[in-house]
Amino acid sequence: MKFSFSTAYTMTLLSWTVIEYHQKYADIGELDHVKDIIKWGSNYLLKVFVPPNATSDTILYSQIGTANSDGTTPSDINCWERPEDMDYQRPVSICDSTATDLAGEIVAALSAASLVFKDDDSVYSGELVKAAGELFESATKDPNNQGTYTRVETCGGESRDFYNSSGYKDELVWGGTWLFFATGDISYLQYATDKFQAAVDDETSSDKWIFDWNNKLTANMVLLTRLQFFHDLGYPYEASLKASSNMTGSLMCSYVSHRVFSMTPGGLVIQRPNYGAPLQFAATASFLSKLYGDYLDLLRSSGGSCSTCEFTVEMLQNFSLSQVNYILGDNPMKMSYMVGFGDKFPSQVHHRSASIPWDGQHYSCKDGYKWRDSKDPNPNVLLGAMVGGPDQFDKFVDERDKQEFTEPRITSNAGLVAALIALHDPPHAKKSKKGNYDPTKLGIDQMGIFDKIH
Numbered sequence: 001m002k003f004s005f006s007t008a009y010t011m012t013l014l015s016w017t018v019i020e021y022h023q024k025y026a027d028i029g030e031l032d033h034v035k036d037i038i039k040w041g042s043n044y045l046l047k048v049f050v051p052p053n054a055t056s057d058t059i060l061y062s063q064i065g066t067a068n069s070d071g072t073t074p075s076d077i078n079c080w081e082r083p084e085d086m087d088y089q090r091p092v093s094i095c096d097s098t099a100t101d102l103a104g105e106i107v108a109a110l111s112a113a114s115l116v117f118k119d120d121d122s123v124y125s126g127e128l129v130k131a132a133g134e135l136f137e138s139a140t141k142d143p144n145n146q147g148t149y150t151r152v153e154t155c156g157g158e159s160r161d162f163y164n165s166s167g168y169k170d171e172l173v174w175g176g177t178w179l180f181f182a183t184g185d186i187s188y189l190q191y192a193t194d195k196f197q198a199a200v201d202d203e204t205s206s207d208k209w210i211f212d213w214n215n216k217l218t219a220n221m222v223l224l225t226r227l228q229f230f231h232d233l234g235y236p237y238e239a240s241l242k243a244s245s246n247m248t249g250s251l252m253c254s255y256v257s258h259r260v261f262s263m264t265p266g267g268l269v270i271q272r273p274n275y276g277a278p279l280q281f282a283a284t285a286s287f288l289s290k291l292y293g294d295y296l297d298l299l300r301s302s303g304g305s306c307s308t309c310e311f312t313v314e315m316l317q318n319f320s321l322s323q324v325n326y327i328l329g330d331n332p333m334k335m336s337y338m339v340g341f342g343d344k345f346p347s348q349v350h351h352r353s354a355s356i357p358w359d360g361q362h363y364s365c366k367d368g369y370k371w372r373d374s375k376d377p378n379p380n381v382l383l384g385a386m387v388g389g390p391d392q393f394d395k396f397v398d399e400r401d402k403q404e405f406t407e408p409r410i411t412s413n414a415g416l417v418a419a420l421i422a423l424h425d426p427p428h429a430k431k432s433k434k435g436n437y438d439p440t441k442l443g444i445d446q447m448g449i450f451d452k453i454h
Contacts, residue, residue, distance in 0.1 A: 001065035001076040004048045005149065005156075006163050008105040009213040010414040011041035012178070013284075015112035016219075017418045020291065024424050024443040034417075035116060042113040042128055045106050051134045052097075058138040060102055062149055063093035067158045080368030082353045088365065093156065099149035102156070103139035104171030107132045108216070111178035115449065129182045136179055140172065140191070166207060166214055169199040174216035177223055184452035189233070193240035196220070200247075209254045209261075210271050211284040213411045221247045222288055229295055231450045246306075248292065253306040255289050256315045266332040266394040267322055276404040277388030279337055282323040283415030290320035290422040294444045324419050327386065332394040338416065339408070340383035347377035348400040350407040354382040355400060372400060382408065386416045 015038055018025060025031035050059035065076035074088035097103060110132035117125040139146070148165040150156035156165070176192035179185070199217050207215040224244035227233070232241065254260035255269070262270050271281040293316035296304065303312035322330075329336040329344070336342035339349055349355070355371045356363060357379040378400075385408035390396040397405045426443035 001063060001067065001162070003159060003163050004045070004060065004062050005102050005105060005159065005165065006213045006409070006411045007041055008045055008102070008109040009216075010410045011038055011045065011109040012105065012112050012174075013414040013418055014038050014041075015109070015116045017287075017421050018116045019112065019449050020294075020444050021421045021424075022445060022448075024421050024426050027426050027443065028424065035120070038113050038116055039124075042110060045109055046127070046131055049106060049131060049135055051131070052138060058097035058103075058135070060095040060097070060099055060106070060149075060155075061092050062095050062099065062102055062156050063159055065090045067161060074365045079365035080352055080356075080372040081363060081365055082356050082368075085362050085364070093154065093158065095149055095152065095155035097135075097138035097141075098145050098147055099152070099155050100139050100146040101165045101168035101171040102149040103135050104168065104173075104175035105216070107136045107139070107175030108171070108178040110135075111175070111182035114182045115451075118451065129179075132175075132179055132182065136175055136188070139175075146172075163213060166204050167199075167202045169195060169202045170215060170217040170220065173199045174220050177220055180453075181449055182452060184454055186233075189237065192220075193224075193237055196224075196240055196244070206272060206274075209251055210281055211288060212280060212415075218251060219284075219288065220244070221251060222292060225292075226295060226449070229299060230446060231453060249304050249306040250308075252289060252292060252304060252311050252316060253309045255285055255319050256311045257309045259308065262392070264390070264392055264394045266326065268326045268331065268390070268394070269319075269323060270392045273392055276391070277407070277409075277412070278392070279327055279386055279389035280409070280412035280415055282389075283327065283386070283412065283419045286320040286323040286419035287415060287422050289316045290419065293317050293320070294422070294442055297442055298444065298446050320419065321423060324416075324423055327389070327416065331390070333390065333396050335396055335398075337387050337389050337396075339385045339387070340381050346387050346396075346398050346406055348375075348398050348406055349378055349382050349385060349387060350400050350403040351378070351382050351385070354378040354380045356380075374400070384413070386412050388412070 014034060018034055022031060025034055048061040052058045067077045068075040095102060110128045114125040114128040146168060148168050150160045150165050173192045173195050176188045180188035203217055209218055211218040221244045224241055225248040228241035228245050264270060268278060269282050269285055270278055293313045296313050327337050329342045334344060336345040339345050355378045356368055387406050387408055388404055400406060
């Protein structure tokens with residue numbers, strides 16, 4: 001199944017990493033590669049959005065495929081096939097502009113991607129930002145007719161079991177913030193800061209301090225704090241930006257104090273103990289903590305504080321690195337949770353194409369069951385995929401049918417990519433005589449994100 005909500009989040013996050021760390025990507029020869037991925041995703045998002053016209057409202061395609069599991073109708077759930085072998089019908093789910101969270105995340109993705117391509121392809125960048133503006137207008141024109149895409153059966157009914165959205169206000173703020181950076185139009189920042197507290201009030205307790213496909217508020221705090229640090233616009237935005245900065249300080253405290261989130265005995269942060277698949281959350285926490293530490297380095301600040309503790313840049317760095325090290329094998333299982341990395345990694349990844357051999361044969365919907373149910377390692381190594389990860393006691397079950405442990409997701413991998421590029425030390429980052437890195441050579445683009453703001 002293809003989900004537009006999670007795809008848009010993935011593209012927003014990847015684009016953010018390029019905007020911040022494009023020099024690091026270039027250093028390791030991956031800049032063109034990651035841009036190709038972002039362009040593929042952006043092109044897809046352009047296609048799932050059909051602007052309104054004289055005869056029809058906005059159309060958003062939220063999903064391709066069906067979760068029908070009645071056992072008789074072939075679907076993306078009860079079939080185990082390679083994508084190349086699929087020959088059954090895959091219907092689409094259709095929404096309108098009242099799917100506000102979906103619209104907001106697509107706005108964020110297109111806006112962020114427009115900044116990625118602003119220097120390489122100004123025409124394409126303009127196409128992305130034009131679509132983002134049109135969609136944002138459709139999503140915000142009637143505040144009394146807004147909501148989550150999963151509340152409407154025909155729009156996101158089947159998505160509830162996979163990417164169920166808990167709110168929409170964070171995505172509107174997120175979309176408005178990125179659209180501001182993409183255009184320099186102050187009205188989008190006004191919208192984002194005016195609606196920010198409403199998004200805070202709407203946040204569920206289980207989402208607090210988490211950055212994932214469902215909750216963008218945490219990352220938005222960091223993004224607005226960046227604006228305050230390096231391009232403060234003054235009145236009338238001081239209060240909102242200061243509030244974001246204070247919240248970001250509390251976020252960093254939650255990472256390093258161990259008072260908010262528990263840790264596994266092996267050192268993995270557990271942000272949602274009843275959800276499973278904890279690596280996706282640890283990866284984005286690693287990214288945000290390192291990114292914020294880089295901001296402090298740029299300011300030549302040694303750290304920060306919140307109401308309950310103080311933290312240093314080194315503490316943020318150590319936390320960020322500890323989570324990635326855990327993911328890559330420094331854990332009680334001595335298991336790398338990134339497939340193909342290290343000597344020991346998951347061999348029964350919950351992935352159809354990886355589990356079925358490439359032998360020139362066509363396999364039907366049910367032919368694949370023998371590989372789904374097999375206890376043998378996958379014949380194809382899904383190189384680079386991060387699986388869900390262990391439980392809160394560091395235990396991991398490498399079995400294909402235990403998808404809470406072994407299933408990879410593009411949303412999770414985007415978080416891992418973000419953490420890895422943030423932690424990569426550029427070859428030109430030299431330490432001074434005092435043992436500190438020169439903040440101007442950290443591989444982060446301090447001002448590029450503000451190019452459209454005048």
